[in-house]
Amino acid sequence: MSAEQDILQELAGREYEFGFETQIEMDIAPPGLNEDIIRFISAKKQEPEWLLEWRLKGYQLFQKLTMPNWQNFDLPEVDFQGVSYYAAPKNKVKYNSLDEVDPELLRTFEKLGIPLEEQKMLSGVAVDAVFDSISVATTFKAQLHELGIIFCSFGEAVQEHPELVKKYLGTVVPQSDNIYAALNSAVFSDGSFVYIPKGVRCPMELSTYFRINAKNTGQFERTLIIADESSYVSYLEGCTAPMRDENQLHAAVVELIALDNAEIKYSTVQNWYPGDKDGKGGIYNFVTKRGICKGKNSKISWTQVETGSAITWKYPGVILQGDNSIGEFYSVAVTANKQVADTGTKMVHIGKNTKSRIISKGISAGHGHNTYRGLVKVGPNAANARNFTQCDSLLIGDRCGAHTFPYIESKNNTAMVEHEATTSKIGEDQVFYLNQRGIDNEQAVNMIVNGYAKEVLNQLPMEFAVEAQKLLSITLEGSVG
Amino acid sequence: MLDIKNLHAAVEGNAILKGINLTVKPGEVHAIMGPNGSGKSSLASVLAGRESYEVTDGSVDFLGKDLLDMSPEVRAREGLFLAFQYPVEIPGVSNINFLKTAVNEIRAYHGEPPMQAKAFLDMLKSKQKLMEFDANLMNRSLNEGFSGGEKKRNDIFQMAMLEPKLAIMDETDSGLDIDALRIVSAGVNKLRSKDNAFVIITHYQRLLEYIVPDFVHVLYNGRIVKSGTKELALELEEKGYDWLKEDIRLEEPVQ
Numbered sequence: 001m002s003a004e005q006d007i008l009q010e011l012a013g014r015e016y017e018f019g020f021e022t023q024i025e026m027d028i029a030p031p032g033l034n035e036d037i038i039r040f041i042s043a044k045k046q047e048p049e050w051l052l053e054w055r056l057k058g059y060q061l062f063q064k065l066t067m068p069n070w071q072n073f074d075l076p077e078v079d080f081q082g083v084s085y086y087a088a089p090k091n092k093v094k095y096n097s098l099d100e101v102d103p104e105l106l107r108t109f110e111k112l113g114i115p116l117e118e119q120k121m122l123s124g125v126a127v128d129a130v131f132d133s134i135s136v137a138t139t140f141k142a143q144l145h146e147l148g149i150i151f152c153s154f155g156e157a158v159q160e161h162p163e164l165v166k167k168y169l170g171t172v173v174p175q176s177d178n179i180y181a182a183l184n185s186a187v188f189s190d191g192s193f194v195y196i197p198k199g200v201r202c203p204m205e206l207s208t209y210f211r212i213n214a215k216n217t218g219q220f221e222r223t224l225i226i227a228d229e230s231s232y233v234s235y236l237e238g239c240t241a242p243m244r245d246e247n248q249l250h251a252a253v254v255e256l257i258a259l260d261n262a263e264i265k266y267s268t269v270q271n272w273y274p275g276d277k278d279g280k281g282g283i284y285n286f287v288t289k290r291g292i293c294k295g296k297n298s299k300i301s302w303t304q305v306e307t308g309s310a311i312t313w314k315y316p317g318v319i320l321q322g323d324n325s326i327g328e329f330y331s332v333a334v335t336a337n338k339q340v341a342d343t344g345t346k347m348v349h350i351g352k353n354t355k356s357r358i359i360s361k362g363i364s365a366g367h368g369h370n371t372y373r374g375l376v377k378v379g380p381n382a383a384n385a386r387n388f389t390q391c392d393s394l395l396i397g398d399r400c401g402a403h404t405f406p407y408i409e410s411k412n413n414t415a416m417v418e419h420e421a422t423t424s425k426i427g428e429d430q431v432f433y434l435n436q437r438g439i440d441n442e443q444a445v446n447m448i449v450n451g452y453a454k455e456v457l458n459q460l461p462m463e464f465a466v467e468a469q470k471l472l473s474i475t476l477e478g479s480v481g
Numbered sequence: 482m483l484d485i486k487n488l489h490a491a492v493e494g495n496a497i498l499k500g501i502n503l504t505v506k507p508g509e510v511h512a513i514m515g516p517n518g519s520g521k522s523s524l525a526s527v528l529a530g531r532e533s534y535e536v537t538d539g540s541v542d543f544l545g546k547d548l549l550d551m552s553p554e555v556r557a558r559e560g561l562f563l564a565f566q567y568p569v570e571i572p573g574v575s576n577i578n579f580l581k582t583a584v585n586e587i588r589a590y591h592g593e594p595p596m597q598a599k600a601f602l603d604m605l606k607s608k609q610k611l612m613e614f615d616a617n618l619m620n621r622s623l624n625e626g627f628s629g630g631e632k633k634r635n636d637i638f639q640m641a642m643l644e645p646k647l648a649i650m651d652e653t654d655s656g657l658d659i660d661a662l663r664i665v666s667a668g669v670n671k672l673r674s675k676d677n678a679f680v681i682i683t684h685y686q687r688l689l690e691y692i693v694p695d696f697v698h699v700l701y702n703g704r705i706v707k708s709g710t711k712e713l714a715l716e717l718e719e720k721g722y723d724w725l726k727e728d729i730r731l732e733e734p735v736q
Contacts, residue, residue, distance in 0.1 A: 427569065428532070428533075429569045430569050430571055432529075432531055432532070432553060433565065433568065433569045433571070434571070434579075434583075435530070435552070435553035435554045435557065436529050436530075436553055436554075436556075436557050436562075436563050436565075437557055437579070437583040437586075437639065437643065438554050438557040438558045438583050438586040438587040438590070438643070439554060439582055439583055439586055440552075440554045440586070441554075443582065443586070447571070447574050447578075447579065447582065448571060448574065450573070450574070451571055451572055451573025451574035451622065451623075452572065452573055453573070454573035455573070
């Protein structure tokens, strides 16, 4: 017991590896949210008129919508007028090649383990690197272009492929979905855009790396992925931010569209700055992510490893519209120190023979609180819908919490919905067993936690599974005796 | 190798061990017997460093070092191994990865580099053969879904892999059928050498037919009340423990 507490104390001392700040001259919009700022952002990005109109409509909705009140944590007051909504390295709205990019920026990404020179990169991964409000570089573009795959920054997609953006933007997450989605649609900065043409299997992992750097800003990226008929893509996002005393807001929107027989696999390794041991600072990660299996036999799979952020609040979901479509959600969420996570998924069964699978593994340590919140909804026409939910919680220490709110709504009596849940504590017996074989506490906890989360980690692309395991270890460093 | 002097230990303030004295030399096998609740498993736990036990008096010297001063993992790295009475399950952690970590932690402690994958796999194979351990079990998660007997055999297999100097077997025979008992005992006998030692805790003389001890000790009420050779085990089998209890009551001062 006492050793456990010692280590719990140690937890306080854990380091956030990516807390450095890049010194670079920035163009930062003055703090405040109003129509002028929205026009300013739109003009900076040289957007067409329809998109500006769309942003302004988002802003109107934002003003009308109210904050949700059902979340299982104290929602901090966010001063929307105190935030700057645009920050970009000076003088550049768009980089045409890496030669134009400030070497300081390249070094930043290199330090984060994301070298942007193609020859240095993992060969199977194409990266779009987003620094505050703009995309710095997208690698392997030419190679992908040959296959007809579009992988570029959102801003570029607006210029080059306006018809696709216009057709799909806001079709999965309507602007009115929630107040943060409305905010995002008004002020969204960069993000990634992916289009996989009919019958193409994307040969490499596509990945976006988000970095918040500037002070007193938020990041409001927007990602749109369209998988045309019989195509396949695996996409991964990663993110970090400097250590700061004040909280920063990250309110992203991600929309996925899978047409007939298409498959999208979307993985997230979220490592925003979590704040310090007393809960000071850290990112508010309030994100709306949703996919639609629009076509028959399509499949969307979400995998998330959530280790960072002061508060994580998100429910990546799937609308199963096409007959025989499949939605999956695999999640590991870790909360240590005073971190909070309220996360889960929504599976909306509309088509016939639709299937969904939810595997959620919460890990709470320190004073962390972890909530699983999930909705499985079966519509009247979703004959033979199937859902399986498994929702496990692991507690480390005796000052943390695990909470589960599963909701099931079924309007079709041929549906089968299963829910399994467990809560366990890391056993002293397990730790002692490993100790007795020469393994110290730290590593013992790592092994137990990684074993517990294995089913989810196995879903990650190989290159990132190792990273995710390391991240889990760092996050839980010193959390048990 | 192991020198226990006047060892006293308590759990939540209740005295469990009340002055144990025991010396184990390299090459020896000691059996510790005794009725339920006499403190046999507690002795194993204290030696392995389980945290819920508080040592209140006495000393334990292990290979010239103060054992009680070491954390459980350091004791293991110094060469003390406990085969558990109830080995735990650790879901999702593969047996092989676990063993590789353990082997390399112990090597690192002794300033040796991590074992190469090939060398490790070769060692795994040869020990698996030696101990007649099922290859399928090796590839599964650590003890997850193993039967009681399989868990015990896995523990003994780990013992073969880690090559401890002193192995304490805590009722390894309980829950083993006769075939498993034979295999486990044969494995232990193969591991016996002039350099290592075993302390075997058991209720039954049966195990000692397979692993023949050099010494047999009877633990009762937190103390070793009688020591002898393997014949003592037979005597206990025949007469039970009651005759010893009688003797002790006569010897004990009135409290």
